[in-house]
Amino acid sequence: VQKAGYEAPTPIQAQCWPLATAGRDMIAIASTGSGKTAGYLIPALSHVREVRKRALAEGRAVTGKEGAPVLVLAPTRELVKQIEHEAMKFGGSLGLRTAALYGGASRVGQVRHLLNYPHIIVATPGRLLDLAECGELNLTKVSYMVLDEADRMLDMGFEKDLLRISRYVPRARQTLFFSATWPQQVQRVALKFAVNDPVKVFIGKVSDRPVAALTITQLVKVVHQLEKLDELIEYIKSKPRGSRILVFVGQKYRCDWLAENLSDHPSYRDIRCCAIHGDRPQMEREFGIASFKSGRIPILIATDVASRGLDIPDVTAVVNFDMPTDAESYIHRIGRTGRGGKRGEAFSLMTKADSGIAKSIVNIIRESGQVPPEDLLQLSNSGSSSSGQQNRGRGVSGGRSEVSVRQTSSGFSGRRDGGGRDYNYRQDGGGSRDSYLDRRDGR
Numbered sequence: 001v002q003k004a005g006y007e008a009p010t011p012i013q014a015q016c017w018p019l020a021t022a023g024r025d026m027i028a029i030a031s032t033g034s035g036k037t038a039g040y041l042i043p044a045l046s047h048v049r050e051v052r053k054r055a056l057a058e059g060r061a062v063t064g065k066e067g068a069p070v071l072v073l074a075p076t077r078e079l080v081k082q083i084e085h086e087a088m089k090f091g092g093s094l095g096l097r098t099a100a101l102y103g104g105a106s107r108v109g110q111v112r113h114l115l116n117y118p119h120i121i122v123a124t125p126g127r128l129l130d131l132a133e134c135g136e137l138n139l140t141k142v143s144y145m146v147l148d149e150a151d152r153m154l155d156m157g158f159e160k161d162l163l164r165i166s167r168y169v170p171r172a173r174q175t176l177f178f179s180a181t182w183p184q185q186v187q188r189v190a191l192k193f194a195v196n197d198p199v200k201v202f203i204g205k206v207s208d209r210p211v212a213a214l215t216i217t218q219l220v221k222v223v224h225q226l227e228k229l230d231e232l233i234e235y236i237k238s239k240p241r242g243s244r245i246l247v248f249v250g251q252k253y254r255c256d257w258l259a260e261n262l263s264d265h266p267s268y269r270d271i272r273c274c275a276i277h278g279d280r281p282q283m284e285r286e287f288g289i290a291s292f293k294s295g296r297i298p299i300l301i302a303t304d305v306a307s308r309g310l311d312i313p314d315v316t317a318v319v320n321f322d323m324p325t326d327a328e329s330y331i332h333r334i335g336r337t338g339r340g341g342k343r344g345e346a347f348s349l350m351t352k353a354d355s356g357i358a359k360s361i362v363n364i365i366r367e368s369g370q371v372p373p374e375d376l377l378q379l380s381n382s383g384s385s386s387s388g389q390q391n392r393g394r395g396v397s398g399g400r401s402e403v404s405v406r407q408t409s410s411g412f413s414g415r416r417d418g419g420g421r422d423y424n425y426r427q428d429g430g431g432s433r434d435s436y437l438d439r440r441d442g443r
Contacts, residue, residue, distance in 0.1 A: 009035075010034055010035035010039075010340060010341045011030075011034070011203050011204075012028060012030045012034045012035055012036050012039045012201070012203050013035050013036075013038055013039045013042075015028070015039075015201045015203070016028065016036070016039035016040060016043065016176070016201070017039065017042060017043060019199050019201070020039075020040060020043030020044075020047075020174070020176060021043045021046055023174055024174070024196075024197075024198070024199050025174060025175050025176070025194040025195070025196040025197065025198035025199070026175075026176045026177065026194065026198055026199050026200075026201060027177045027179075027190045027194050027198050027199070027200045027201070028176070028177065028178050028179075028200075028201040028202075028203070029178075029179055029180070029181070029182050029200075029201070029202050029203065030178070030180065030201075030202075030203035030204065031180055031203070031204055031211060031212070031213045031335070032180055032213060032331070032332065032335030032339075033213050033215070033335050033336075033337075033338055033339030033340065033344075034203055034204075034213070034339075034340075035339070035340045035341065036148070036178050037082075037083060037086050037148070038086065038090075040072070040146045040148070040176050040178070041083075041086055041087055041090055041091075042090065043144075044070045044072075044087075044120065044144055044146070045090055045091050045094060045096060047069065047070065047143070047144045047174070048069055048070060048091075048094075048096055048119045048120070048144075049094065051069045051143065066138070066140075066141045067137075067138035067139060067140055067141035067142065068099075068117075068118050068119055068120060068121045068141065068142065069119060069141055069142060069143045069144060070119060070120040070121065070142070070143075070144045070145075070146075071120075071121050071123070071128075071139065071142045071144070071145045071146070071169065072087075072120065072121070072122045072123070072145075072146040072148060073123060073124070073125055073128065073145075073146065073147050073148065073153070073162070073165070074122065074123075074124060074148045074149060074153075075124065075125075075148075075149050075152040075153045075156055075158070076102075076124065076152075077102035077103065077104055077105070077124060077282075078289075079148065079149065080100050080101070080102045080122050080123060080124055081100055081102070081286070083100075083122045083148065084098050084099075084100040084122045087120050087122065091119070091120065096119045096120060097116055097117065097118040097119055097120070098118055098119070098120040098121075098122060099113040099114055099116070099118035099120070099121050099122070100113075100122050100123070101121065101122070101123035101124070101127045101128055101131060101137075102123065102124045102127050103124060103126055103127045104282050105282060107127075107130075107131075110127070110131070111131065111136050114131075114136065114137060121137075125153060125158045125161040125162055125165060126158075126161060128165060129161050129164055129165055132165070132168050139165075139168040139169045140168070140169075140170065141170075142169040142170060142173055143170065143172075143173050143174060144173065144174050144176075145169055145173050145174070145175045145176070145193070146175075146176045146177075146178070147162070147175070147176070147177050147178060147193060148178050149178065149179070149180065150177055150178060150179045150186060150189065150190070151179040151180055151181045151183070151186050152180075154185055154186060154189060159185075159189060162189070162193075163192070166192070166193060171195070174196070175193050175194045175195070175196070175198070176194075177190045177193055177194045177198070180211075182202075211331065211364070211367060211368075212331050212334060212335070212364050212365075212367070212368050213334075213335060213338050213339075213344075214368055214369065215338035215339075215341060215342060215343050215344060216334055216335075216337060216338035216343075216344045216345065216346050216368070217343070217344070217345045217346070217370070218334065218345075218346045218348070218364070218365050218368060218370055219345065219346065219347045219348070219373075220347075220348045220350060220361065220365070220372065220373055220375075220376045221347070221348070221349055221350070221373070221375070222350050222351070222352075222373075222375040222376060222378075222379050223349055223350070223351060224351065225351050225353070228321060228349050228351075229258075229261060229262075229265070231349055232247070232258075232262070232319060232321055232349070233262070233265055235317075235319065235347055236271065236299065239316055239317065240316075242295060242298050243298060243316035243317070244292065244295065244298050244300075244312065244314060244315045244316050245298065245299050245300075245315075245316055245317050245318075245319060246292075246300050246302065246312075246315055246317070246318045246319070246336050246337070247273075247299060247300065247301045247302070247318075247319045247321050248301075248302060248303070248304070248318065248319065248320050248321060248322065248324070248333050249301060249302070249303060249321050249322045250303070250322035250323075250324070251303065251322075252277040252278060252279050252303055254303075254321075254322060255275035255276070255277045255301050255302065255303060256275055258275070258301050258321065259273050259274065259275040259301050262299070262301075271299060272296075272297045272298060272299065273297060273298075273299035273300070273301055274288040274291060274292065274297045274299075274300060274301070275288070275300075275301040275302070276288045276289065276300065276301070276302050276303075277302065277303040278303065288300065289312075292312065293312045293313075301321075304324065304329060304332075304333070312336070313339075313340070314342070315336055315337040315339070315344060316337065316344070316345065317337055317344065317345040317346065317347060318333055318334045318336050318337045318344070318345075318346045318347070319346075319347045319348070319349070320333060320334075320346070320347070320348035320349060320350075321349055322349075323348060323349075323350055323354045323357060324357070325356075325357065326357065326360075327357065327360035327361070327363075327364060330348075330357070330360070330361065330364065331364065333346075334346035348361070350376065350379060352379070352382070354379070355379050355380070355382050358376060358379040358380035358382075359380040361376065361380075362376060362377060362380050
């Protein structure tokens with residue numbers, strides 16, 4: 001843990017570690033970026049060690065045909081790969097093996113990884129169920145089960161798959177259930193999985209919808225559509241050179257267009273950037289994410305395919321070059337910065353076309369203890385307001401055991417500048433999708 005750079009536990013880790021290590025079932029509600037991955041992985045390693053000790057004492061094997069003792073379920077392959085990376089980082093020194101199972105990759109290759117007898121399996125529900133039902137995966141020895149971003153899995157329609165998976169794992173297991181929100185559906189499913197007198201842990205504000213992390217400073221600027229590129233350039237130039245900046249756009253062709261125009265901008269030609277979206281091959285997307293994570297390419301341009309699951313340390317800022325259509329996506333996007341208790345910044349470029357979500361953004365900023373800028377307030381009053389944020393989050397009560405941890409935040413107001421030069425953009429996206437990610441190198 002110390003080698004990984006951890007100096008002190010985050011609030012969710014401070015609650016998870018003693019409870020999970022003690023073998024308790026747990027339902028934890030915490031915002032994105034709270035450090036929950038380490039919150040359940042560190043106790044998982046301890047759990048595997050205890051299982052191995054008991055097995056050795058009884059003269060039997062721990063893995064192999066008997067199956068892995070730890071199972072982690074996550075909604076997307078990006079998140080699965082990130083959890084796998086963290087598990088390997090923490091468990092490598094202990095000789096523990098991890099296998100990642102997800103769609104969009106070779107099924108045969110993943111089955112081959114299972115033959116290495118992993119101690120920890122990290123999987124998306126669909127691929128896990130596929131391998132379990134065809135007999136390629138044995139889950140009968142799972143004794144430590146984690147559902148990460150459970151609300152997202154339910155949003156994606158995985159409830160039936162999750163319930164089917166529960167039939168393959170022993171009921172006498174320890175379950176850790178993590179969610180960023182606490183609506184009725186999540187409450188109902190949580191109690192179907194965490195059945196052994198679960199402790200409920202609530203970190204920060206708890207509501208029936210996502211809330212922004214208090215570690216993120218939210219800045220918004222209302223501009224004309226043709227001013228966006230110049231505004232993005234100026235924002236990037238205002239940050240220290242090499243800062244990791246994640247830029248979100250609304251459509252796939254916009255990724256390629258922005259990567260090309262950002263690199264070719266006359267006032268700032270040496271921006272190293274790459275673009276990832278759903279039409280990119282999986283290997284190319286993984287290379288782009290790895291280059292961004294290493295700092296080789298400091299600007300990553302992405303559609304919402306990258307908005308969940310990315311856990312890249314020290315992301316300086318998230319930029320909404322194009323606004324999402326709903327408040328939940330906005331919160332998931334900006335949650336890529338300000339993670340693990342570190343400060344981050346979100347900069348959103350809004351136009352008149354975004355008036356429908358403006359009211360929701362105003363509410364999110366206010367709920368974070370910050371002050372929305374005047375031009376955003378005017379935009380929110382100029383068009384139809386989103387209904388997604390009308391219902392305030394309700395406090396949570398009931399259950400068996402509860403732990404509540406509250407965080408505070410300092411206020412920060414938005415800003416507005418003038419200027420900007422007109423830029424036209426091509427509707428065809430400008431540039432081949434097959435060209436290499438690093439536009440500056442021209443490969």
